[in-house]
Amino acid sequence: MLRAFAYQKPASVKAAAQAAARPGAHILAGGTDLLGCLRDGVFTADSVVSLSGLPALKGISANPRGGLRIGALTTLADVAGDARVQESYPVLAQAAASAASPQLRNQGTIGGNLCQRPRCWYYRGDFHCLRKGGDTCFAVGGENEYHCIFGGAPCFIVHPSDTAPALLALDARLSITGPRGSRTIPLSSFFVLPEKNVRAENILAAGEVITEILLGPPQTGARSLYRKVRDRGAFDFALAGAAVVVVMSDGKVSAARIVLSGVAPAPWRVPEAENLLAGRPLDAGAISQAAAAAVKGAFPLSKNEYKIALVRGILEETLASLA
Amino acid sequence: MAETTPKPWGETTVVGKPLPRVDAYERVSGTAVYTLDLLLPDMLHAATLRCPHPHARVKKVDFAKALKMPGVRAVLSDADPEANIPWHSGPGGKPASRLFDSHCRHEGEEVAVVAAESPQQAWDAVRAIQVEYETLPFVVSMEEALKPGAPAVQEGGNLGSKPNVYSRGDVDKGFAEADALIEETFTTSCEIQSPMETFVSVARWDGDNLMVWDSSQGPFAVQSGLARLLDMPLNKVRVISQFMGGGFGSKLDLSKHTVIAALLARKTARPVKLALSREESFLCVGNRPAHTMTLKAGVKKDGTLTALQLTGTGEVGAYPGSTTVGGQVMELYSCPNVRTEETSALINAGQNRPMRAPGYVQCSWALEQVLDALAEKIGMDPVDLRIKNFIAVHQAQKGLPYTSAGLRECLMEGAKAFGWKEARARARGNGTWLRGVGVAGCLWGYAGGPPSTVIVGLNADGSVILNMGAADIGTGTKTVMAMIVAEELGVPLDRIRIEHADTGTTLYSAPSGGSKTVPSDSPAVRAAALDLKSKLLELAAEQLKTPVESLELRGGEISARGGSQKVAIGNLAALRQQQALVGVGKRAPNPTGKTARPFAAHFAEVEVNRYTGEIRVLRMVAAQDSGRVLNLLTYRNQVFGGLTMGIGFALTERRVMDQPTGKMANANWHDYKIPTAMDVPAELTCVPVDMHDHEWNNTSTKGIGEPATIPAAAAIANAFYHATGVRARSAPMTPSAVIGLLSQGKVKG
Known part of the structure; x- marks a missing residue:
């Protein structure tokens, strides 16, 4: 049952940023995650700052310098269904389409998808864990089947977003407006690991709002896809997944981006695997070596060692299908 | 009352047809009022404080802050004498806990409830109640629970029941005769019934009459449970369970929240709704217990089964519940030598309840x-x-x-x-x-089987009232029963009004579960319709001055076979005069032998x-x-x-x-x-x-x-x-x- 909170609907991004900077304020975009968190008492809100009065943040348009500009309030359904996205950035269309359920994709926004809170059942449930200000990560020694194999400690969440790995594989940039102005950053510098900050999943400061996501022009010869493995066919987060972009030239990989989902507290790029593919045809040997390289350094907990085999399997399957 | 063994149907005109549900419009349009939708004037909303620990003793409950909060009208806990109601039993049937018990044996056990003007106020107040718990050692897996020295869920230990043994023939002999043997251990997980509509009751007192709307598969079971616990006669307890959003076995019997709603309504002299959230319904209103089963089987080269032996343990919750799984081992395939030995283990979790085909799925x-x-x-x-081992007799029943x-x-x-x-x-x-x-x-x-008593009434215009106790838990009970009436009386489905699942206006029916509603209640419906039909034909015989044997009822008209005399039901003088006619049907016993x-x-x-x-x-x-x-x-x-x-x-x-x-x-x-x-x-x-x-x-x-x-x-x-x-x-x-x-x-x- 929701507790009472104040509701605001500012008419400008600047006003929204100022309202959201106040202590106890939370930003409301699609609301599919925020309302669940408030209802479940994961955290509380004194005020909720709705972005629904900012239609300029919604929609997809061509970037004058090539590529696309995706407003942060564009729904996942609109991203998944956009012909330009499907044509030039299939990895993103597939990632957006694989999130949640049709109802949630119609309501949830791509900006919100990047900012959603982790789905760790200790964080979401009645457990006073590290991420909520407690002193224990219950996943260590607990039910950690769904937890991370990379980048954990002291907290072992996985980042829940499907679109984040796709956007990272596309070298996307984010425009952010805060109470003190605007900035544009590469998405690769957006996420933070628990070792740096165990209470947040990204660098947004109080009051900062993502306004748009910028994609560069599509590369010639690029092939991409997003593959997600989950316990059930819809309305589920990734056990593990991969956003893969390979640029082929003369039958060989000239550049590769592989970003994993469901295995780390942030979308997890595996440069060792990418490097192994560079300059080689996508043949069985290269694929197998890259898949093995991707899981080097994995640190499984007591119940999630399967994710190592799963990541390898996903990469073997997906790279072969891009060949 | 009608003869209860009429001839079986041959060709039918309504029964068997793929007809949409009679209440499809209400269900799809949203006009159907489920218990969760019910809003009564002056109704209060209750919320439950539940133990957050798997095993704890409540040392102190302080309501001072909660009682001062806006909208709060009452609290109820173990401190209230009227709540001193025995609830769970332990192994061997010994009383193990009260409605609210200071000894909480699983996460989610009820500690106190608050009634307030709105659900939000009730929940705010629940969060303001201060409770001091003494946490106790716990165990939440059957493997751990059965180890020596495991924390005791009940005073007598963690064995939920004595080993339950069934045996016929000689399994050792059977295994010796086999050409091939298999022995494997299987495990199944604990499932939660997860009906779409969660658990909810609304209670209202009118003097010393109690009325309860409950999302239930068994309104009569809820009625008798309330009457017993509150020491009331059945006629003063009316339970209604009409539109309901599923149960899968978890809503067969009376639940704590229903009793609590009734007590709160009496205490506040206001109607009270007590709804469980989805999260609450995972903890304390039933589950299909996890099971470990070791099955050994022997077969001859020609496919003849020689022996089956099952050893099984069910992981019941903190209070023993039925966990038998052996039925199909004993009955499904022809086998002379069978032995099953089953036990259950107590753990600090919610008690199990039946879930669609309890035991059989595992x-x-x-x-x-x-x-x-x-x-x-x-x-x-x-x-x-499987065909080879088919058998047309029930081996475990001689x-x-x-x-x-x-x-x-x-x-x-x-x-x-x-x-x-x-x-x-x-x-x-x-x-x-x-x-x-x-x-x-x-x-x-x-x-299925008896008892079931059904009434079918006729209005003067030929339209019909079907009155039966059975609940429609989403399976289409109302539809199939109305089709039987339509088949026998020749009235269209939209001329049949259905009264059901209301202990104040319908007669006893067993809870809708165990796949028993159709084979238990539909024969009573048919008998009632036939009883009404025979009375109708008698009235027509009198009016048409024709022997009753020569009359037939078709399309709202009664006519003489081979003759020209006929009369529409609405034109029967006697019916016009009485304005009503009634048929009663009873479920006949199952055949003996x-x-x-x-x-x-x-x-x-x-x-x-x-x-x-x-x-x-x-x-x-x-x-x-x-x-x-x-x-x-x-x-x-x-x-x-x-x-x-x-x-x-x-x-x-x-x-x-x-x-x-x-x-x-x-x-x-x-x-x-x-x-x-x-x-x-x-x-x-x-x-x-x-x-x-x-x-x-x-x-x-x-x-x-x-x-x-x-x-x-x-x-x-x-x-x-x-x-x-x-x-x-x-x-x-x-x-x-x-x-x-x-x-x-x-x-x-």
Whole structure:
């Protein structure tokens, strides 16, 4: 049952940023995650700052310098269904389409998808864990089947977003407006690991709002896809997944981006695997070596060692299908 | 009252047709008022404070702050004398706890409730109650619970029951005679019933009369429970359970929240609604217990089963509940030597309750996989092995013959519809996705019986009132019962008003569960309609001055066979004068010296991704022998729902208890994964083996709800084996489990 909170609907991004900077304020975009968190008492809100009065943040348009500009309030359904996205950035269309359920994709926004809170059942449930200000990560020694194999400690969440790995594989940039102005950053510098900050999943400061996501022009010869493995066919987060972009030239990989989902507290790029593919045809040997390289350094907990085999399997399957 | 053994139907005009539900409009448009929707004038809303610990003693409860909060009207706890009501029993039936008990044996046990003007105010107040707990050692897995020195859930230890032993013949002799033996241990997970509508009761007192609206499968069970606990006569307790959003066995009997709502309503002199949130309903209103089963089986080369031996332990919650799974081992296949030995283990978790085919689904997971393994060992087709071991008598009841037993027909007609031989022979593939097909058979342990009393009334214009106690828990009960009335009286369905599931206006019916509503209540409905019909014909005979034997009722008119005399029901002078006519029907006893069971055989085709462990169910065929089909649409609905639940059991559903804290980790609909539309194949086929069981009851029916789900999961597991050559002994087969199996096993290429 929701507790009472104040509701605001500012008419400008600047006003929204100022309202959201106040202590106890939370930003409301699609609301599919925020309302669940408030209802479940994961955290509380004194005020909720709705972005629904900012239609300029919604929609997809061509970037004058090539590529696309995706407003942060564009729904996942609109991203998944956009012909330009499907044509030039299939990895993103597939990632957006694989999130949640049709109802949630119609309501949830791509900006919100990047900012959603982790789905760790200790964080979401009645457990006073590290991420909520407690002193224990219950996943260590607990039910950690769904937890991370990379980048954990002291907290072992996985980042829940499907679109984040796709956007990272596309070298996307984010425009952010805060109470003190605007900035544009590469998405690769957006996420933070628990070792740096165990209470947040990204660098947004109080009051900062993502306004748009910028994609560069599509590369010639690029092939991409997003593959997600989950316990059930819809309305589920990734056990593990991969956003893969390979640029082929003369039958060989000239550049590769592989970003994993469901295995780390942030979308997890595996440069060792990418490097192994560079300059080689996508043949069985290269694929197998890259898949093995991707899981080097994995640190499984007591119940999630399967994710190592799963990541390898996903990469073997997906790279072969891009060949 | 009518003769209760009328001739079975031959050709029918309404019964058996695929007709939409009589209440489809209300259900789809939202005008149907479910208990959760109910808003009464001056109604208060209650919220429950639940113990957050798996095992604790409540030392102190301080309501001071909560009572001062806006809108709060009352609290209720163990401190209130009227709440001193015994509730759970421990092993051996000894009283173990009260309605609110300071000794909380699982997360979610009730500590106190608050009634306030709004649900929000009630929840705010619950959060303001200060409780001091003494936490106690706990155990939340049966494996740990049965180890020496484990924390005791109940004073007597953690064994929920003495070993329950069944034996016939000599299993050792049987195993010695076998050409092939299999012995395997299987485990199944704890499932939560998860009805769409959560648990909710609304209580209102009018003087010393109590009225309760409850989302229940058994309004009469709730009525008698309340009457007993509150020391009231039945006539003063009225329980209504009309539109309700499912129960799957978890809503068969009285729940604590219903009693609490009644006590709060009395204390506040206001109507009170007490609804459980989804999260609460995961903790304390039932589950299908996890099970460990070791099954040993012997078979001769020709497929004759020589012995079956089951040892099983069910993981009940903190209070013992029924966990028997052995029924099908004793009854399904012909076998002279059978032994079952079953126990249960107590853990610090919510008590189990029946869940769609309790025990039978778990048993099927083990028995049907073992049958498959035996078939492989002797080189026999799995369908043929099952047909070979069909038996038409109930072996555990001294060879009592079945009035009908369609297992063979289910296997043969199902195999034909599925294209079994071709599918079984098809190459399994050596690419990313491996294909396989599997089969499993079942029977269900009940087929209904008395008591049930039904009234059918006639208005002066020829329209009808069907008055029956049975609840419609979403299965289409109202529709099929009205169709029986329409069949017998020749009135269209939209001229039948249905009064049901109201203990104030209808007569006793057993809770709707166990697939028993159709075979128990539909014969009473038919008897009542026939009683009314015979009275109507008598009135017409008098008016038309014709012998009653020569009259027939058709399309709202009574006419003499071969003659020209006829009269419309609305023109019967006597009826006009009386303005009403009534027929009463009673469920006749089941035949003596015989018994009945529904049977089924399910077939599944699956794909398994060798890289990722994902399983896709491609198609399923369910061949069902449930006696006569009353409505093909609602019948199919039951079957497709049953297959879907089987997919959940096989692939996705499990309660996860956090071992270090003893709390449930996945008490929500995201982390507890019931199948979505994407997990269910588009190709589901229902093959009704339409054997009319004329001997069993006057509608020739045996019940469909449970047998529609029992073998589904095992058929999927057998298909998985066919695809991979690896046996999945534990349910559910999630990708993580399958990756483990595939890496250990020798996947056939």
